[in-house]
Amino acid sequence: MKTKALKIVATVVILLGALGGLMYTSLAEGTEYYKHVEEVMADPGPWHGKNLQLHGFVVDKSILRKPDSLDYRFQIQNKGLVVHASYTGVVPDTFKGGSEVVLKGRLGPHGFEVAPNGVMAKCPSKYEAKTPGIPGT
């Protein structure tokens, strides 16, 4: 009886330990910080290379698209602080000057590098539904 209890405890401990360890390591890779532009740009140093979800507003008339490609350059700002961003891919319909966006990606030497499908526009909808441009990604 005693060995049986010991076995059960050992199994549980090993399983939980393994799962917990795996979870911890994969969490470290998988998480993204949700930040506003001004929080990051006030002191950009420590944020370089970290996975970020950056919230801000597209600067009016800042969107540039290279002809015949899907390469975009634009700026986003919040509370006076601005960051340059580059992106290649399809943008949501609501992505235009002044719109509220959340960008997934990393901060690099030339500004914010947006990951593929990483532009999510928040629409100023009258709706309760908060519909990002590319839901679920």
Added chain:
Amino acid sequence: MPALGTFILLAAFVVASYAIAACVAGARRRSTRLVESGVSAFYAVTALMTVASGVLVHAFVTDNYAIKYVQRYSDTAQPLAYKIASYWGGLDGSIMFWVFLLSAFGAVAVQVNRVRHRELIPYVVAVIAAVEVFFIFLMVIHKNPFSTFLTPAPADGAGLNPLLQNFYMAIHPPSLYIGFVAMTIPFAFGIAALITGHLDDAWLRAVRRWTMTGWLFLSFGLTLGMLWAYEELGWGGYWGWDPVENAGLLPWFTATAFLHSVMVQERRGMLRVWNVTLVIVTFFLTIFGTFMTRSGVVQSVHAFGEDRELALLFTIFMVVILVFSFGLVIYRLPLLKSRNELDSWASREAAFLANNWILLFSAFFVLFATMFPTLSEAVKGERLTVGPPFFNKWMLPIGLILLTLTGVGPLLAWRRSTLGNIVQQFFWPVVAGVVTAVALYSFGVRVWSSGICFALCAFAAGTIIQEFVRGADVRRSTTGTDLFTGMVGLFGRSRRRYAGYIVHLGIITMFLGFAGEGFKKEEQLPMKVGQQTTVGPFTVRHDALRVTADAQKQMVTGHVSVFEDGKLLTTMEPAKWYFAKREDEPTTEVAIRRAPAEDLYIVLSGFTVDDQSAVYAITVNPLVNWIWLGFGLMAIGSLISLLPESMFAVAMSKVPAGAATTALLLSLLLPAALQAQHVENPQTIFKAPRTQLEKELQSEIICMCGTCGRKRIGECTCGLAAQMRAEVGQMVSQGKSREQVYEFYMAKYGSQEPLASPIDKGFNRLAWLVPYIIGGTGALIVGLMALRWTRREGADATGPAAPVDDDPARRQRLDDELRDLD
């Protein structure tokens, strides 16, 4: 009208509260009359909620914009069907819809079980009524769908979100709600059993059936959600680990776990605490899911927005549920002792136990990851999020383990499997799996997760086929019928087991579809007119961009030709629609070419009208359709297992020997004979149609060769099309009408498939009506019950002070005593 609605809600609140009080008091005092009065009050809630729903739907249909809720979710231009669907399109209405469904389901459950589980019914009613009271309370004090404008009412409504104006979205929420709501009923039975202490296995029967029903609807709702995401959102996938979808998945995991572990309790008397816990947790997760989507705790595509007060009310309710339920479990622990111990790890109960742990772990993992942003904000003050890659990293191996167990579980014997029968049972399935793996590897498949998944699918499917063949073989030798009739006969003998296998087959098919994701190909690029690109086996050419408009919207449509091996396969028309009231939120109309092997999925993601250029997102999605097919199998399996025993027995006894085989062979042969191959025949001479009708019919009937991509017979060059043209010509010259020609082809192919467009679009949308039919049936039952009571005795609602004299035993005794006195 709105005043009437509010009044009905208040009345429902009072009546439901009375139902709780009367039932609990009646059960404690053993007063049948009091309990009956409570039960009738419970039915009355159903009637009231039906009327309230009627009032709200009426307001939507008649465009009564004095009601805020109607104004916000409807407008005059909306088609009637979407006006009705707007009922559950917003927060307030969805809560009311929830209560309505719960009251209807509750009434049916009580009606069905009132004799068999007489001792449980008062508490079942009390629990369901308590849940109703909570939700009605929410509406009355906080989210009244009938609240009106104090200022003059606007002339028109804001309109339902265009994203929701979609067939799947209209039926997806109701089916999810039905799944959620149905889970309340097993919970009610569980709590009633705990309170009364009737914890023998009898209550499990009722609980199992209702969990099964809820499970089926949940699966249906989740599948529809995937279809909606796939067809409407246009990001090329079907499951993005969105919090709201996750909320539906959580109780699905625990309900699945329960449906397996309940068998262990039935067979071996084990896991009794565990089963009760699963029932409670499943119900809790349905409430938690509702809370998550409705209080703005997590961000999501279709969450309803932030609402602190609602969050607080929900939190209180959830704490009460947990404390009360688990308090009862602890109180009843002595009655829940296990009757047996686990004999060996090589046994079916051990496999079920492993399956339960993994399902439960999945539920908690998904819960944790979904709540992670909220949790991290609360703990660290910093919002950290986890994306779909994190979910996939964990759920992929978990899914594969579950798939393995799907195969292993049924092969192990109860109690203990000997080495001999393990070898005997596993040999062929393992061979199937290994052969598949080797074949895939030698064909150059190097996507590991998908490859392993295919091999496991072959293994699990192998076990099921083996079970069917062996079972049918035994049956053939005992009853002397042939193999196929024997196979059908298996369902008569042990229906639950073989229906379960069908469900498993459905799950395996779905996994095939999920594995296809590993071979997905995507491309996003701007295209000029005439430019082409190649994605997977397809070459796509941008032909033109056109702008058109109708009453509701402006439509920008890209015209695309698709080639495979240099031959024109089909043309596709992805579009963007700009609804009049929401020009800045266009909807994406995805163009999908479906095929069993892979879907070609084209989205128009941007355009320039000046030079007619367009930006396309082109995705090749292999095997996606197997997911939908898999759900179909799952539904068939569940329905077979839910059919009433008696009905099934009668049906089986009426089937003459050999009939099944004949039917099966015929159904296999017919399409084979009709599916003549498409043979390209360039020498085809197109005979000019002789009459106008013949000409029209040539463009209304589709060539059924199955390989030309549904070309019209007037255009297709294969032999079958020529034959069909000749048939049409002959029928027209015989003076047959268009309808008769239609009928001829529908009869020949057994569906509307040969028609270029379905005859009656309305019919295909019949599914809309499902919630209403259920509601209507509930109301009807309530009405009939009411009629019966009124006929039997004047009034039922005699209230708490039921006259004691009416107790027949007491009257009898009184009579006897009086007689003695005489």
